[in-house]
Amino acid sequence: MTTHEDTMSTVITNIATLVTNDPSLGDNSPLGLVRDAAVVIDGDRIAWTGESSKAPATDNRVDAGGRTVLPGFVDSHSHLVFAGDRTEEFNARMSGRRYSAGGIRTTVAATRAATDGQLEANLTRFLAEALRQGTTTFETKSGYGLTVEDEARALRVAAAHTEEVTYLGAHIVAPEYAEDPAAYVELVTGEMLDACAPHARWIDVFCEKGAFDGDQARAILTAGKARGLHPRIHANQLSHGPGVQLAVELDAASADHCTHLTDADVDALANGSTVATLLPGAEFSTRAEWPDARRLLDAGVTVALSTDCNPGSSFTSSVPFCVALAVRDMGMTPDEAVWSATAGGAAALRRTDIGRLTPGARADLTLLDAPSHVHLAYRPGVPLVAGVWRNGTRVV
Numbered sequence: 001m002t003t004h005e006d007t008m009s010t011v012i013t014n015i016a017t018l019v020t021n022d023p024s025l026g027d028n029s030p031l032g033l034v035r036d037a038a039v040v041i042d043g044d045r046i047a048w049t050g051e052s053s054k055a056p057a058t059d060n061r062v063d064a065g066g067r068t069v070l071p072g073f074v075d076s077h078s079h080l081v082f083a084g085d086r087t088e089e090f091n092a093r094m095s096g097r098r099y100s101a102g103g104i105r106t107t108v109a110a111t112r113a114a115t116d117g118q119l120e121a122n123l124t125r126f127l128a129e130a131l132r133q134g135t136t137t138f139e140t141k142s143g144y145g146l147t148v149e150d151e152a153r154a155l156r157v158a159a160a161h162t163e164e165v166t167y168l169g170a171h172i173v174a175p176e177y178a179e180d181p182a183a184y185v186e187l188v189t190g191e192m193l194d195a196c197a198p199h200a201r202w203i204d205v206f207c208e209k210g211a212f213d214g215d216q217a218r219a220i221l222t223a224g225k226a227r228g229l230h231p232r233i234h235a236n237q238l239s240h241g242p243g244v245q246l247a248v249e250l251d252a253a254s255a256d257h258c259t260h261l262t263d264a265d266v267d268a269l270a271n272g273s274t275v276a277t278l279l280p281g282a283e284f285s286t287r288a289e290w291p292d293a294r295r296l297l298d299a300g301v302t303v304a305l306s307t308d309c310n311p312g313s314s315f316t317s318s319v320p321f322c323v324a325l326a327v328r329d330m331g332m333t334p335d336e337a338v339w340s341a342t343a344g345g346a347a348a349l350r351r352t353d354i355g356r357l358t359p360g361a362r363a364d365l366t367l368l369d370a371p372s373h374v375h376l377a378y379r380p381g382v383p384l385v386a387g388v389w390r391n392g393t394r395v396v
């Protein structure tokens with residue numbers, strides 16, 4: 001908060017396990033683990049990491065008490081600008097009905113009817129909830145407005161809280177255009193794009209049966225690229241489709257969901273620079289088939305793990321919960337899941353300043369009340385996050 005604090009240096013010592021995500025700083029594993037470690041924060045940056053006994057002198061000292069420090073989670077996929085509640089839909093689905101993309105319309109109606117203040121209050125509440133669970137960077141999307149004014153409004157609200165803002169006018173075809181989807185694509189790539197591009201970094205499309213097909217998705221993402229927005233795609237969530245290959249073709253930063261993949265899809269991801277972002281909260285909350293993380297990792301694909309936090313298909317803001325699911329049900333090792341929830345999320349946002357604890361990186365750290373990061377999967381559902389620093393300031 002104060003300039004005084006910003007210029008102070010702090011050492012966190014007595015860290016039993018430090019996750020740096022830099023193999024050269026630690027044990028040569030991808031997590032770059034350092035045992036009996038210390039981290040020095042100078043202003044809003046990491047200044048030093050290494051063994052406790054070698055830590056340089058600093059102004060302040062924090063004793064981690066033999067616990068774990070890892071990079072703050074990077075949640076690269078959420079939908080937090082919304083109003084309303086879909087408890088009844090969830091309850092019905094858990095009683096045996098299948099999920100279909102149309103449920104989004106319920107949230108669209110509630111979001112359009114909400115005031116700016118209500119949307120902002122809702123967003124702020126979920127961001128605080130995520131922060132308490134160790135998330136220091138989050139991407140969030142529009143997609144519940146589906147009019148020029150409501151999409152631009154959602155992005156303005158989001159941009160006040162994060163730099164990772166995604167224009168998702170192409171979430172579903174707006175109800176008013178149900179009989180003329182081509183006209184909606186024209187709106188999304190024309191007037192709506194003009195109003196939204198100044199507030200966003202990314203453009204996204206839900207490429208799925210019942211939402212947008214491959215040709216529509218290509219047109220939307222290409223139009224966004226021409227306006228300086230970088231693509232990411234909701235791809236291959238509910239069925240096989242062209243989304244993943246389109247993502248690689250357009251150099252999207254991420255193809256998100258990746259639940260139904262052919263061998264050609266996996267090959268395309270392995271040979272391209274698009275990250276596969278897996279969102280197990282969605283499969284959990286819809287009782288759907290899990291994405292096969294093991295298959296992707298074995299093929300050499302870069303994998304991120306995120307929450308997909310949204311009121312319909314994945315109403316969790318907890319990255320630790322997703323880590324536990326990924327380990328239990330998607331074939332990931334605890335190390336891989338922790339990497340994917342930190343460095344993987346950063347890769348999915350094409351960021352190199354977050355997702356790792358190395359000199360020069362942003363001082364975003366999570367302190368776990370556990371002797372190692374493995375406890376995130378070993379102790380599912382337990383609130384292990386005991387402290388969070390963002391931009392060098394302790395916020396939890």
Ligand SMILES: [Zn+2]
Pocket residue numbers: 077078079234308
């Ligand atoms: Zn999503």
